[in-house]
Amino acid sequence: MLLNDKEFGEVIVRKSPLARGVRFSIATSGRLQMSVPTYTSEFLAKRFLNSNRKMIREKLPVKDPGEQRARDYQKKVLMKKAKEYLPYRLEYYANLYGYSYEKCRLTHANTRWGSCSSNKTISLNIGLMKVPEALRDYVILHELAHLNHMDHSKDFWAEVGRHDKNYKVHEKKLKMFNPGV
Numbered sequence: 001m002l003l004n005d006k007e008f009g010e011v012i013v014r015k016s017p018l019a020r021g022v023r024f025s026i027a028t029s030g031r032l033q034m035s036v037p038t039y040t041s042e043f044l045a046k047r048f049l050n051s052n053r054k055m056i057r058e059k060l061p062v063k064d065p066g067e068q069r070a071r072d073y074q075k076k077v078l079m080k081k082a083k084e085y086l087p088y089r090l091e092y093y094a095n096l097y098g099y100s101y102e103k104c105r106l107t108h109a110n111t112r113w114g115s116c117s118s119n120k121t122i123s124l125n126i127g128l129m130k131v132p133e134a135l136r137d138y139v140i141l142h143e144l145a146h147l148n149h150m151d152h153s154k155d156f157w158a159e160v161g162r163h164d165k166n167y168k169v170h171e172k173k174l175k176m177f178n179p180g181v
């Protein structure tokens with residue numbers, strides 16, 4: 001449920017059977033978020049919000065609604081670009097170097113550029129659309145190499161190095177960017 005509040009903008013209401021009371025926090029989008037027990041109605045949620053206004057103002061860094069919307073928009077644009085590019089780029093390199101993976105998943109985690117799971121799902125962060133192509137390709141080759149080595153062993157890096165000779169530079173440069181949107 002989403003409340004539209006005059007002061008805090010869009011407020012995310014998460015219903016949880018485990019919640020015993022109301023808890024306020026900040027979602028990754030910068031929105032105010034409240035966890036409430038499952039039975040909570042919209043009316044009740046608004047009441048909780050009203051009675052905690054002062055505490056929220058003092059304790060929680062809610063982003064202004066304009067900023068929230070700008071972020072949402074940016075995320076949407078990146079997702080669209082990513083969908084049209086990353087799965088195909090991954091497929092291209094997989095074919096080129098003879099890897100087979102199960103699935104490509106697009107994510108927008110704040111902390112990582114990509115991952116490879118033991119069931120051969122490769123996840124790529126849509127934030128990759130913001131970094132130079134060489135770095136983007138490096139992340140793809142890095143995750144593909146994890147299909148053969150689920151660790152960062154010497155053999156793993158040797159494999160990455162076979163497909164990306166500048167992988168050390170790329171790994172370093174990537175640190176100058178932030179995967180979060």
Ligand SMILES: [Zn+2]
Pocket residue numbers: 142146151152
């Ligand atoms: Zn890795």
